[in-house]
Amino acid sequence: MVVRTDLSAADLDRLFHALADTTRRDIITRLLGGETTSVSGIASRYDMSFAAVQKHVAVLEEAGLVTKHPRGREKLVRGNPERLARARQLLQQLEHLWASRFRQLDALLAEPRPPKE
Amino acid sequence: MVVRTDLSAADLDRLFHALADTTRRDIITRLLGGETTSVSGIASRYDMSFAAVQKHVAVLEEAGLVTKHPRGREKLVRGNPERLARARQLLQQLEHLWASRFRQLDALLAEPRPPKE
DNA sequence: AGTACGTACAACCATGTGGTTGCAGGTTAA
DNA sequence: TTAACCTGCAACCACATGGTTGTACGTACT
16 A cells, blocks of 8 residues: 655655654654553653643644554554655655766756756 | 764754755755755745855754855855765664564564564 | 955844643543 | 543743844955
């Protein structure tokens, strides 16, 4: 199954922003590593208030890196590696762009294109 | 040659933060795509002040995604795909973490075979 | 020489971010 | 029912961010 949901620029902003925090990267690391736990279960591992951790989880959720599933009075948090893969694919595309520079250089030498868009 | 410079948590924060902005992603896309241009050359493509673009380039530079090389009165900006690869590797590690969950499950359910790869 | 260009940096402003505390509502356990 | 727990949200604070304008300085062009 190949899910091909295009992410908007704002989606990517949110995605990379969510990854740009040590605590949040640590949270998704634990989640992807096998932990299936509640928000307070996550919060118990960090030396900050519950509300602070809850906000971090909310940021991860809005970025699509994490999903919440109610179980009784708590909500289990689960990692979503598909969004992670999307971010990785974008970086990979950029790297590929670099690799293909030299091919494009050949094309430029043969047939220069108009420089402005 | 494998360059193995470990990035600190703060380095990764800076790296992903630099990627969490549409304008900055656009800049590195153009740079990796083959453009070798000055700061003002970059700025001319965006509908914002030169100083704003200059700040974006500074953020990219502090994240290590870009390097500046003086040529006369201008500074040529060059993309650094190595830092990009570092970010991608981290995401890949996280995905691998997720994948290994199921490999561990397989190992539990199946006869212990010599693991491929 | 003088002028125009490229870059850097400071000051400023509005908004966002990461943290706190406190409160309210739903769920489970005694 | 009552108490304890889990979650969410609002208000607040200090600081960072993304934008602006203005200034300063070195380099290049004529």
